[in-house]
Amino acid sequence: VQLVESGGGLAQPGGSLRLSCAASGFTLSSYVMSWYRQAPGKERELVAAIASAGGSTNYADSVKGRFTISRDNAKSTVYLQMNSLKPEDTAVYYCKATRLRTYWGQGTQVTVSS
Numbered sequence: 001v002q003l004v005e006s007g008g009g010l011a012q013p014g015g016s017l018r019l020s021c022a023a024s025g026f027t028l029s030s031y032v033m034s035w036y037r038q039a040p041g042k043e044r045e046l047v048a049a050i051a052s053a054g055g056s057t058n059y060a061d062s063v064k065g066r067f068t069i070s071r072d073n074a075k076s077t078v079y080l081q082m083n084s085l086k087p088e089d090t091a092v093y094y095c096k097a098t099r100l101r102t103y104w105g106q107g108t109q110v111t112v113s114s
Helices: none
Strands: 002-006 009-011 017-024 032-038 045-050 057-059 067-072 077-082 091-098 102-104 108-112
Touching (some): 017 032, 032 077, 057 067
Parallel strands (some): 009 108
Antiparallel strands (some): 017 077, 032 091, 045 057, 091 108
């Protein structure tokens, strides 16, 4: 079982990044998928989640209207499109799969700075 995040990096304020989370070793379509983030000195927090069928999503208030979570079950991949990035979005972003068990990825660093 593996979740591998990619797409992180350095972005300027107001810029965009698209994170990907590629799953292997389990059937992604059966799992609720989420993105979390953890900034230095802070607790890990939920950013966005999407139901297994992809019809229902929810977002942290701090990212509503700027971030979009989506999934492609055929490709076993979940995405997080991040627009209008702010310095406070700087964090390590983690992908999580939840059903009867929970799996985490290793994280990808996102830094928003001019």
